[in-house]
Amino acid sequence: MTKRKLTQALLASALILFAAGCKKKTPAPPPPPPPPPAVEKPAVKPQAPAISFTAEPSSVQRGQAATLRWTVRNADSITIEPGVGTVAASGSRQVYPSESTTYTLRASGGGGSDTATARVSVTEPPPPPVTVTPQAPRKSLQDRLDSEVSDIFFNYDKYDVREDARSVLTRNADALKAIFTDFPGSVVSVEGHCDERGSAEYNLGLGDRRSSSTKDFLVQLGVPADRLKTVSYGKERPQCSDASESCWQKNRRSHFAAGQ
Amino acid sequence: MRMLRFLSFPLLFAASVAAQPNRAQIVIEDTFRTLPVIAVPDMRGSGEAQPHINVFNQVLFADLQQSGYFKMAPKSFYPAEIPQQPSDFKPPKGNPPQRQGPWFTDWTTPEIGAQWLTAGYTAAQGGRMILYGYLFDVTQTDLQNATAVNKIFFGDLNEAGARKVAHEFAAEIIKKFGGVPLFGSRIYFTSNRTGSKEIWSMDYDGGGQKQVSREGNISNFSAVSPDGTRLAFTSFPRGNASILTMSLETGRKLPFYNQRASTNASPEFTPDGQKILFGSTAAGIQQIYIANLDGSGIKRLSFAPAVETEPKVNPKNGSEIIFTSGRSGPPQLYKMNMDGADVVRLTQGEGEAVNAAWHPGGELIAFSWTGGPDPGSRNIFVMDVATRTFVQLTHGAGRNENPSFAPDGRHLVFQTTRSGRNQIWTMLANGTELRQLTSQGANEEPVWSKY
Known part of the structure; x- marks a missing residue:
C-alpha cells in the first residue's frame, strides 16, 4: 500500500516537474567556484596504517642475504619479527635466515594497527665437492700392469701354458680383476712374442697362439673375456737381442699391455 | 734308442738319394751345364762418350756374367786387337789361309774357347750417347752368318746413360738365347x-x-x-x-x-x-x-x-x-x-x-x-x-x-x-x-x- 502511494507521489511530482520544464526557461546561475584546497586537514578522524612490505629475493640459499623493505604510513610503532625488532617508518634491512621464515611487520597508530608479511624461502646450498684425502698420485693402467701383472714364458715353438706359468697366471688373474675394477672400461692386450730363431711369418701365428692360450687360461680363472684382447707381434718386438738361450727365453713370452 | 734315431736319419737320407735320381740337382745342373762361352772385351768410347766407358764396360760384363746364361771366356787371354765394328774383321786369305787382320779364330783358341763375341763402341751424337752393339757367333766362317745382334742404343750422355745402354744391350743378347732379362x-x-x-x-x-x-x-x-x-x-x-x-x-x-x-x-x-x-x-x-x-x-x-x-x-x-x-x-x-x-x-x-x-x-x-x-x-x-x-x-x-x-x-x-x-x-x-x-x-x- 505505502509503496504504491509513494510511486504515485513520485510519478505526480515528476509530471509536475516535467510540466514546469515546458515553461519558458530562465538563465541558470554560474556554477559556484571550486572550494579552496584543504591545506591541512586536521585529522578529524585518524586513518588506519598503510603498509608496503617486501622481501627481495624471496628465495635464497642458506647463508645468503635477503633484503626486507618496508614503507609504513599512519603508524607510530612498527616492529618486524622475528629478529628485527622496532624499525622506522620506512627502511630496509638485510636478513640471513637459516631456514624459511615469514617476517611479520606490525604497525600500530592512532587509526588502529595492521600487519603485513613477507616470506623468505631458504634452500639448501649444493654439497661441496667431496674432499680428496691427499694420497700418492694415481698409477696409470700400464704402471699397474707393469708392477702387478707378470709376463709368462714358453718353450721353443710351443704355446701351451707351462707348469711354472700357471701360478704366475693365477696371480695375474687376481691382479687383473682388481685392475679392471679400478679402471672401468679398460682393455688389456695380451701380446704374444717369439724369439728370433723361427721364421718371421710362422712366428706371427705362433705368437698369436701364445696370446690366446694365455687369455683362455685367465678367462677360466674368471677374468672377463671381453676385457682381454689378443695380439701377436711374432718376433718383431724382442725384449732382448743377444743370441743366447737366456735372451731367447725372455722373448718367448706373453706380455700384458694397456689396450689400444 | 736315441742313438738309433740319430743314425737312422742320415742312413735313410742316403738310401732315398740312392733309390731315385735327385731330379732337383739334375734340373739345376742341366740349367747351367752347357752354357755358351762368351767373350766380352772392353769397348772404347769416342769423344764425350769416353769418360763413361768404364761404367759401361763394367755393367755389360756384370749383366752377362750374372745372367746365368753364359760362361765368361777368361779375359786375360783376349787378343790385342779388339774389333769395334764388322768392317774391322779381315777374313783370312789363301791356301793355307793367311791371317789378314782381326778374325773370329782369334777368339776360338783353346785358352779363350769363346763361341760368342760382343763388340761395338759408344759415341756422342747430337748431345746423346749412342751405342753400336754387335754380337758375333765366332764359330761361323763368314761375317753375315756370324752377326747375331747389330743394333743401336741411345742414352743420356752421362753415367746413367752409359748404364742404360749397357743394360739394354745385355738384355738384347740374353733374349737372343731365349732368356728373360x-x-x-x-x-x-x-x-x-x-x-x-x-x-x-x-x-x-x-x-x-x-x-x-x-x-x-x-x-x-x-x-x-x-x-x-x-x-x-x-x-x-x-x-x-x-x-x-x-x-x-x-x-x-x-x-x-x-x-x-x-x-x-x-x-x-x-x-x-x-x-x-x-x-x-x-x-x-x-x-x-x-x-x-x-x-x-x-x-x-x-x-x-x-x-x-x-x-x-x-x-x-x-x-x-x-x-x-x-x-x-x-x-x-x-x-x-x-x-x-x-x-x-x-x-x-x-x-x-x-x-x-x-x-x-x-x-x-x-x-x-x-x-x-x-x-x-x-x-x-x-x-x-x-x-x-x-x-x-x-x-x-x-x-x-x-x-x-x-x-x-x-x-x-x-x-x-x-x-x-x-x-x-x-x-x-x-x-x-x-x-x-x-x-x-x-x-x-x-x-x-x-x-
Whole structure:
C-alpha cells in the first residue's frame, strides 16, 4: 500500500516537474567556484596504517642475504619479527635466515594497527665437492700392469701354458680383476712374442697362439673375456737381442699391455 | 734308442738319394751345364762418350756374367786387337789361309774357347750417347752368318746413360738365347733403415732403392701382383697384424677388408692376379684363407689344429698351394689343391722348413730349412716338387731365409746374415755368383717381381 502511494507521489511530482520544464526557461546561475584546497586537514578522524612490505629475493640459499623493505604510513610503532625488532617508518634491512621464515611487520597508530608479511624461502646450498684425502698420485693402467701383472714364458715353438706359468697366471688373474675394477672400461692386450730363431711369418701365428692360450687360461680363472684382447707381434718386438738361450727365453713370452 | 734315431736319419737320407735320381740337382745342373762361352772385351768410347766407358764396360760384363746364361771366356787371354765394328774383321786369305787382320779364330783358341763375341763402341751424337752393339757367333766362317745382334742404343750422355745402354744391350743378347732379362725387374723387401720396418723396392742389381710404404710402425711380408700393379703386405695399424694393399702405379692405398681376427698376415696373389691368399686367426688358430682383391668373398682353405701360413700358388698351373704348417710338429712345407683338398707334406719333418717360393716353371720350389746335410743353421734349398728331391744352395754362412726366384728362373734373391745383420743377396740357382744388394739398415723378406 505505502509503496504504491509513494510511486504515485513520485510519478505526480515528476509530471509536475516535467510540466514546469515546458515553461519558458530562465538563465541558470554560474556554477559556484571550486572550494579552496584543504591545506591541512586536521585529522578529524585518524586513518588506519598503510603498509608496503617486501622481501627481495624471496628465495635464497642458506647463508645468503635477503633484503626486507618496508614503507609504513599512519603508524607510530612498527616492529618486524622475528629478529628485527622496532624499525622506522620506512627502511630496509638485510636478513640471513637459516631456514624459511615469514617476517611479520606490525604497525600500530592512532587509526588502529595492521600487519603485513613477507616470506623468505631458504634452500639448501649444493654439497661441496667431496674432499680428496691427499694420497700418492694415481698409477696409470700400464704402471699397474707393469708392477702387478707378470709376463709368462714358453718353450721353443710351443704355446701351451707351462707348469711354472700357471701360478704366475693365477696371480695375474687376481691382479687383473682388481685392475679392471679400478679402471672401468679398460682393455688389456695380451701380446704374444717369439724369439728370433723361427721364421718371421710362422712366428706371427705362433705368437698369436701364445696370446690366446694365455687369455683362455685367465678367462677360466674368471677374468672377463671381453676385457682381454689378443695380439701377436711374432718376433718383431724382442725384449732382448743377444743370441743366447737366456735372451731367447725372455722373448718367448706373453706380455700384458694397456689396450689400444 | 736315441742313438738309433740319430743314425737312422742320415742312413735313410742316403738310401732315398740312392733309390731315385735327385731330379732337383739334375734340373739345376742341366740349367747351367752347357752354357755358351762368351767373350766380352772392353769397348772404347769416342769423344764425350769416353769418360763413361768404364761404367759401361763394367755393367755389360756384370749383366752377362750374372745372367746365368753364359760362361765368361777368361779375359786375360783376349787378343790385342779388339774389333769395334764388322768392317774391322779381315777374313783370312789363301791356301793355307793367311791371317789378314782381326778374325773370329782369334777368339776360338783353346785358352779363350769363346763361341760368342760382343763388340761395338759408344759415341756422342747430337748431345746423346749412342751405342753400336754387335754380337758375333765366332764359330761361323763368314761375317753375315756370324752377326747375331747389330743394333743401336741411345742414352743420356752421362753415367746413367752409359748404364742404360749397357743394360739394354745385355738384355738384347740374353733374349737372343731365349732368356728373360732381369733389366726392368724389381725386388720388393722390408727395410728398417728409416727406424721402422717399411716396404722398399730396388732394381735387380740393387740400384734405385726407394721407399714404398709409409706406415710408421711395422710393415713386412710383401707380395706383388703378377702384373706388377699392386702390392699387398702385412702391417700393424692398430696393434693387430692386418693386410694392406696399395697401387704401385699411383702409390695410393687400395681398399682391403680385413676380417675380424687378431692376425691377418702373409698375403700372396694368385697367378691370375684375381685373388689374395693369406693366413688368418679368424677361427682361432692361424689358417689359410682366400679372398677377392678387396678382401671380400673370404673362404677358408685349410682345416688343421696347427699354425699355417705362407700360402704360395703354383705360378704355372694356378691349381696347387704350398704352405707352411705346424701340423706334424715343427713347421714343415705342405701342398694342397686350391680347394684345400689332398694335403701332403713335402719336407721330411726334420728341423724347420719354411718360406716356400715357386720357380716360374712351376716344378721347383726354393725354401729355407734348418735340416738336411748341414743341420742347425738355416740354408736355402731347391726342391723338385714331384720327386721331393732337393739341393742345398747355401753352405755354412750365416742364416739364410726367404728365397724368391727371379723371373728368369735362374736367379734367387734371399736374406742372409753372412755379412752381419740381415741383408739381401742374389745368387744363381746353383748357388754361385753371390752378390750383396743392400747394406743400409737391416733388410729382409725379398720378393722378385717381373716389373
